[in-house]
Amino acid sequence: MKSVGVAILGLGVVGSGTYKILRDHREFYKETQDVDISVESVLEINKQKALALGIEESRISDNIAEVVSNPNVDIVVEVIGGVEPARTFVLAALHSGKSVVTSNKELFCKYWHELERAAKRTNAGLYFEASCVGGVPIIRTLIDGMQANHIRTLKGIINGTTNYILTRMAKEGLGYQEVLKDAQALGYAEANPAADVEGYDAAYKLSILSSLAFHKKVPLDKIYREGITSVDRKDIKYGAELGYTLKLLAIGKNGEEGIEARVHPAFVKNKHPLASVNGSFNAVYLQGDSVGDIMLYGRGAGDMPTGSAIVSDVIYAATHSDVKYSTFKNSAGAEKGVRFVNDFRSRYYIRFTARDKAGVLAKVAGIFAKFNISIVDLIQKGEEQDNVPIILVTHETGEMSLRRAVEKIRALEDVVEVNSVIRVED
Amino acid sequence: MKSVGVAILGLGVVGSGTYKILRDHREFYKETQDVDISVESVLEINKQKALALGIEESRISDNIAEVVSNPNVDIVVEVIGGVEPARTFVLAALHSGKSVVTSNKELFCKYWHELERAAKRTNAGLYFEASCVGGVPIIRTLIDGMQANHIRTLKGIINGTTNYILTRMAKEGLGYQEVLKDAQALGYAEANPAADVEGYDAAYKLSILSSLAFHKKVPLDKIYREGITSVDRKDIKYGAELGYTLKLLAIGKNGEEGIEARVHPAFVKNKHPLASVNGSFNAVYLQGDSVGDIMLYGRGAGDMPTGSAIVSDVIYAATHSDVKYSTFKNSAGAEKGVRFVNDFRSRYYIRFTARDKAGVLAKVAGIFAKFNISIVDLIQKGEEQDNVPIILVTHETGEMSLRRAVEKIRALEDVVEVNSVIRVED
CATH class of the missing domain: 3.30.70.260 (ACT domain)
Known part of the structure; x- marks a missing residue:
């Protein structure tokens, strides 16, 4: 049986969830995946947090150099979030030949090309299922399930916070500010909610998903973005009378005019499968030229769902020897000659x-x-x-x-x- | 760029769809998958059918020995259906070291263990995404997307014919016989509809899906099966009054008492995501211990959706060097010591x-x-x-x-x- 050592960078919500899944399923993975996965190291400044999870003191570090030079570590899981220091840490791991599994949509959206280059140099793996739509295996589906198709349209509800807010506004007739405050109190929205409610989070994910779907880099600056902060409950009510449900949609299209990518509130018909995706659930709806319509639905965030995606990547990294990198020219910005539609x-x-x-x-x-x-x-x-x-x-x-x-x-x-x-x- | 030769056994609905997809996307796959896939051979008694698709006469054969000994063929696609001659042909392909991609749920459900043994012997690949739920990548999801989870429940609408019939009975208030006749006229049901309406097709698929989900062989004879032939439109109506929709469900559960697997008509609450899966659409709803609830939705049958799954497997076989076989003891029947629940x-x-x-x-x-x-x-x-x-x-x-x-x-x-x-x- 293959043995694989993992390091987890950051014991926040997703990091803790990942640790718990790996700890509690070790025997299960030996049995069902023929691989023994041990957490060899965690990078966490708050030592108490790590100890509380039952991690041995000798495996807790606050020094990235120590973690990436640990010979027992084969796979580095980055769940810190944000660009720095995550970027530096991930590059350090890749430079030392460790495979990386990340849930970091902002980092991946902005520096995918750089990370990919670093990974290729040392022949390391780079996996990012957890960066988009939590536990829903949308990345794997795009790469290994829908690859026979020209994907023409991708429509997603890919931010849980905004979907939670819009669902409650619709069901309870409440105003945006009121639900936002409640969502913050319940932990569904951050104290500074801008990344979610202004649509940045959805735009990061749309950049990654549409790049994979359309086989062309779709950089952030080509994505039209509008959040939900000025949604008026009256429009939700009037829309309902007309048979529509309001959602924050991430839309990618690849047509004759070029690629279009946009995040904004949109009405969908009540009978469309996306209309009944409620609360913190997420879904991605794809249209392929051969497969027709496909939808994947599930929890888009949370310690365990996102942890499930992380661990899925860890197992994939441990049991597959070949990694496919993006077959498109993955550069910092849009590739020359690729047209983007503004006047959609x-x-x-x-x-x-x-x-x-x-x-x-x-x-x-x-x-x-x-x-x-x-x-x-x-x-x-x-x-x-x-x-x-x-x-x-x-x-x-x-x-x-x-x-x-x-x-x-x-x-x-x-x-x-x-x-x-x-x-x-x- | 890697070049891969494919043989297609049988130019029925799925075989023709597969051929068209491969023919029309050859340049696209070169570009996006870095692989050149050519159809080198088709096995088809009806030569005219093959010629009408534009296949060169020299590539049409009626002799399986000729096809599997063709050195230009790397991957054999079996889309004949049924047990024989499909089983003999697939075994011949595997014996000669060719990888096999199949959509044959009956063959796979009944002879998976035999095919797997043959594949291992020659180190050939064996892929069966198209055997279950058409274009929906449920097999890949179970193997490579949900593998971090103990899957506790799997509920699916996995037969398009019965879902089409039940949907029309519900929406139009018609009787079973009436809709069946119409479905047969429209090509949604076979002249002999037993495999679909008696639940055999769903049971084959449930056997495959629950074996993968639960990591134990769930043979056909452990599946309780009841079809839709005695569904009365009155019950659909009364159920609707109570807030329920009637579906032919395939249910797999893995709990403390053991594994249970059953196919039968069942009421689901109207607000459950499965309730709004209508017409010939299919869906599989999974519950994992980490990921929570996940649903995959799409077309469960048809030339292009099933062809999409076939071609997805062909590309996977061409671009991945390692194949994972079932990690459970894959035998003809149930493994000793595995408990099955009858009194569910x-x-x-x-x-x-x-x-x-x-x-x-x-x-x-x-x-x-x-x-x-x-x-x-x-x-x-x-x-x-x-x-x-x-x-x-x-x-x-x-x-x-x-x-x-x-x-x-x-x-x-x-x-x-x-x-x-x-x-x-x-």
Whole structure:
């Protein structure tokens, strides 16, 4: 039986989960995977934390050089998060020929090319299943399950915090701030929630997933990003009346015009499988030219689900001798000649407030006609006296035309305010 | 770049789909997978069929010996289906050292041990992603994605024909025979539909999936099987009123009492992700001790989805040098010492018809009490005068107790008929 030594860098939520899984399943992996995996070293400044997990004092270190030079360590698990010092530590591990397993989406999104180069140099493995969508094996599926397909579309709910917030807003009719505070108190959102609620976390993951899906590097700066901080509960309610559920979607498309990648709130039809992905659950919906529609669903975060992905990679690293690196030209930025779509096409939900005067709707319709945008649904909400909320849903149109049309509507004398513009996905 | 030659045995639906995918994606695989895959040979008695696909005459054969001795063939794709001649052909390929990719669930379920032994002898690869759930990468996920987990439960909608029939019965209120005829006319069901509607196809797949999930051989004869032929549209309707959807479920559990594996119609709660898997879509829902709940969803059959899984295996076989065989003792039958649960536990929906007399319900309740079965829901349908349909849903209880209780109810003087007993899954 093969024996493999692991070092864990950082005993935070995921690091502790990983340690517990490896500790409690050691016999199970011997039996079912024919490999004996031992945790030989942990890098953790807070020694008490490590001792509390039952780790022997001699295996606790606060010195990365010591960890990566330990001859008993074959695989280094990086679960620190953020760019530094994670990047330096991972490079040190790769330089010394250790394989690396990481859950670090920000690091991987920004420095994938550098890490890959370092790994190739020493013939070390580099695994990152845990960087995207927690325990859901989406990376393995893209690399080894869907590789027969031209993947045309990838749509995901890939951030648990925002999905938890939007689900509660929808189910309980609460406002964003109220649910956010609750989510923070419950540990579902960070004290500084920007990475999640502004869509950065989803954008990091989308960069990784769409690069794999489309076989071209999709760098962060090519991803359009909009968070959920200005989502109004009214739109969730009006959307529900129209048969839609609001989600923070990460969307990647690879079409004739080029690649498009965007993260923003979007309405999906209630009967679409993504609409019923609730709470902290995540899902990725793919369309391949041969396989058709595929969806993977599961927990996108948490100590044990993400730990499951880490340990899955550790076992893979221990039992497979060949690692495939990205077959595309993996550079710091976008590859030359690869086109990215900015003026993407979508359907739109628009809510605006107008003075209750004859002729406003005619003017609005005229503006849309001018921009060649056709309207599918139009609802006038008669609840208020002077100022009337009007909701319309368009057919598919270009983002730029839509924005120009909205500017014209905003400028109309009898339009008090354009309250919301939300994309609608089929 | 590596060059790999493929032979396809049988140009039926899946074989033709596989050929088309390989033909149309050859450049794409060179680019993205760094491998040149050519179809060097097809085994097909109907030469015209092969010619119509554009296959050169020199590559069409009706002789398996010729195909497996072709030095240009590295990987043999078996998509004939059924046990013979597929078994003989696959063994011939493995004996000559060719790797085999198969979609044949019946062959694999019944002769996995024999094929595995033959493959090991010549160090050939043996891949079977396409045998279960079409294009959904469930095999790869079990082997390489969920391997960190003790999998406790596996629940699947893994037969497209029956799911198509049940979905239409539910949505259109039609009877089983009516939808079956339509499904046959549309090509969703075979002229002899027994393999699908009696649950054999699902049982083959469950045998393969639960063996992988639980790391123990789960042979066909340990699987309880019940088809959908006696499903009554009335129960679908009454179930809907109670918040349930009827599905043909394949269920595998690995608990303290042992392994249980069963295929039968079951009610699932409407809000469970499996309830919204409609038409010919399939899904597998897994629960792992670390990852929690995971679901994979997609097309379970069809030329292109199943072809996608076949080609995924071909690429895997071409680009990975190491194959893992089952780590469990893979024998013809169940391994000694492995316990299987027959008296499984479930909740139950029971519909019976009683004469409208005082005291019937008291007697029924008395019988359940005697067997220690508690009742959650009881609905008396008052539509008919003399004979009243009564529906009840129980708490979890043992199958054997339930059956005995139902026998007692059937024997009651005022009970006209016990119409249906359907398991209810949480």
